[in-house]
Amino acid sequence: xxxxxxxxxxxxxxxxxxxxxxxxxMVRARVFDHAAAEDVVQNVLLSLHRARHTYRPERPFRPxxxxxxxxxxxxxxxxxxxxxxxxxxVELIDEFAAPWAExxxxxxxxxxxxxxxxxxxxxxxxxxxxxxxxEGLSVVEAAARAGVTSGALKVRxxxxxxxxxxxxxxxxx
Amino acid sequence: xxxxxQDLIDALATDLxxxxxxxxxxxxxxxxxxxxxxxxxxxxxxxxxxxxxSIRLATDGAxxxxxxxxxxxxxxxxxxxxxxxxxxxxxxxxxARWIGLGGLALALIVGLYASLVAQGAGATAxxxxxxVCLSMGVSIGLAPAAVLLAFARRGHVLRxxxxxxxxxxxxxGLGGLAxxxxxxxxxxxxMLLGHVMVPPLLLALAAIPLTLWLASRVR
Numbered sequence: 001x002x003x004x005x006x007x008x009x010x011x012x013x014x015x016x017x018x019x020x021x022x023x024x025x026m027v028r029a030r031v032f033d034h035a036a037a038e039d040v041v042q043n044v045l046l047s048l049h050r051a052r053h054t055y056r057p058e059r060p061f062r063p064x065x066x067x068x069x070x071x072x073x074x075x076x077x078x079x080x081x082x083x084x085x086x087x088x089x090v091e092l093i094d095e096f097a098a099p100w101a102e103x104x105x106x107x108x109x110x111x112x113x114x115x116x117x118x119x120x121x122x123x124x125x126x127x128x129x130x131x132x133x134x135e136g137l138s139v140v141e142a143a144a145r146a147g148v149t150s151g152a153l154k155v156r157x158x159x160x161x162x163x164x165x166x167x168x169x170x171x172x173x
Numbered sequence: 174x175x176x177x178x179q180d181l182i183d184a185l186a187t188d189l190x191x192x193x194x195x196x197x198x199x200x201x202x203x204x205x206x207x208x209x210x211x212x213x214x215x216x217x218x219x220x221x222x223x224x225x226x227s228i229r230l231a232t233d234g235a236x237x238x239x240x241x242x243x244x245x246x247x248x249x250x251x252x253x254x255x256x257x258x259x260x261x262x263x264x265x266x267x268x269a270r271w272i273g274l275g276g277l278a279l280a281l282i283v284g285l286y287a288s289l290v291a292q293g294a295g296a297t298a299x300x301x302x303x304x305v306c307l308s309m310g311v312s313i314g315l316a317p318a319a320v321l322l323a324f325a326r327r328g329h330v331l332r333x334x335x336x337x338x339x340x341x342x343x344x345x346g347l348g349g350l351a352x353x354x355x356x357x358x359x360x361x362x363x364m365l366l367g368h369v370m371v372p373p374l375l376l377a378l379a380a381i382p383l384t385l386w387l388a389s390r391v392r
Contacts, residue, residue, distance in 0.1 A: 007191035016182045042181050049185050051329035053192040054259050064261035071260070071331045149177035152184040159188065 002057040016045065019065060026069055030077075040076045042151040047072040049155075117167035125160035128153050198262060201255040201324045205347070206248075209317040213351040216313055220355055235287035235361045236353075239369060242283060243350040245276025246372060250343030254321050257336040258328025270335075273342055277372060280349075284365030306352050306367030307374065314348020314371060322383075326390065333387035337380050345375040 004012035023044055024037070031037040051068050055061070118126060124146075131142035131153075143153040196204075217223075230237045250273035256266035321340045330336050349371035353364065 004189065005192055005194060007189050009186040009189035012189050013182055013186035016185065017179075020178060020182075038177060041178055045178065045181055045185065051260060053327075054195045054329045056194060056197060056259075058197075059261060063263075067260035067263060067331065068329070148184075149180045151177065151181035155181070155184040 001052070001055045001061055005052060005055065016048075023069060027073060030073060040073055042149070043076050044069050044072040046151060046154070047075075113168060113171045114164070117164050117171075120167065121160050121163055125156050125163065128156035129160040129164070132157055195259065195327050196324070198252065198255045198259060198265070201320075202252060204324075205251050205255075205317045205320045205343070208320050209313070209347045209351065212313050212316045213354065216309065216351060217355045220357065223355065223357055226354065233359075235283055235364065236359075238283035238287075239280045239361075239364050240350070240353050242276045242278075242280025243346055243353055243369065246273050246280060246342055247276075247346030247350045248343075249273035249276060250339050250341075250346050250372075251317070251321060252343075254336060254339035254343040255324055257332065257339055258325040258330050260329055260331060266339075270339060273339065273346070277342060277346065277369075280369045281365070281373075284361055284369045287361030288365050290361075302358050303363055303366040306356055306358070306363070307371060310348040310352040310368060310371035311345065311375065312348070313351045314345035314375070317347045318344025320344075325387065330387050330390065333390075334380075334384045337383035337387055338376065340383065341375045341379060342372050345372045348372075 001015060004015060020041075023041055027037050027040045027044065031040050047068050048065070055064050118129065121129065127146055128142065131137050131145055132139065135142075137145065139150050139153055139157075142157075143150045146153055148156075230240065249269040253266050253269035253273055256262040256269060318340060321344045325336060325340060349368045352371070353368045356364075356368065358367075
């Protein structure tokens with residue numbers, strides 16, 4: 001995890017793959033429906049990713065992981081039926097929010113700065129942002145269109161928003 | 174392994190950016206106490222520093238009990254508030270939480286008992302001094318509370334309501350403690366209303382908004 005905190009993606013991938021069996025077992029002990037359990041596992045992974053800066057190398061890894069996983073599982077239960085709705089509205093979560101208030105819409109003209117910043121995004125991130133913010137699709141619909149999972153699309157859109165926000169700030173907007 | 178979870182892992186691991194680690198709990202504690210020390214020294218300098226602290230500790234049981242209770246509430250509440258923002262530090266948070274809340278209860282019980290027993294006898298503070306000390310405690314507590322809040326904002330708060338209570342007890346407990354140290358007025362009723370009531374007042378005013386704010390950060 002310490003290496004992942006320095007930006008080593010390969011080590012991070014290996015770590016996440018290694019903890020997956022344990023996470024799955026932990027989730028499936030509480031969630032019996034297979035599809036729902038997979039959703040919860042993905043939520044746990046996203047929580048873990050968002051909290052990765054709170055790991056301290058001098059502390060043991062397992063209690064840190066378990067605390068985040070337990071909490072994410074409880075949250076998933078607590079949200080219950082609202083979970084799906086929240087996934088669709090993930091753009092409302094600060095960290096995943098677009099740098100503008102409303103979806104842009106296909107008919108509206110983008111500002112030159114925004115259009116240029118959008119153009120500079122990597123293809124996958126641009127596609128995610130366009131599907132959600134320009135075409136106004138929900139995360140689930142956009143994920144289906146892009147042929148990836150909702151979680152993966154959220155991550156792409158999040159990274160796109162972050163890059164756009166940085167670009168717009170750089171342009172003084 | 175394949176499937177949605179693997180896709181998500183791939184997406185998370187691709188272009189992974191380096192991140193800055195959250196400070197250690199003890200570093201956070203040093204920051205909070207350091208800020209509090211500076212503000213308290215400033216407050217003591219503005220009022221005349223009192224030099225009879227050790228004499229009062231030895232002779233005034235209510236003063237010593239309240240000081241001990243506020244010190245426990247402030248320090249343990251601060252440690253619990255900091256630990257609550259770091260996943261995996263639950264055992265520390267749990268221990269500190271009970272010590273902190275126990276300290277606040279001790280200060281309240283000692284203050285209440287002493288003010289009831291000493292009612293009509295002994296020194297009393299001038300009218301209005303309770304409110305002056307209360308507002309001073311709140312003002313001094315703002316700085317450590319802000320540092321605590323900044324730490325919680327950087328961290329990963331797992332229980333917003335619990336952490337809101339602990340941040341207030343820790344931060345404003347330090348405010349009450351500072352007033353207990355620098356205030357020149359005596360009387361158990363004054364210490365209870367002007368010093369000990371700083372954290373409970375803030376709990377009543379700010380616990381719910383702070384809980385909602387913390388919840389909005391983690392949900």
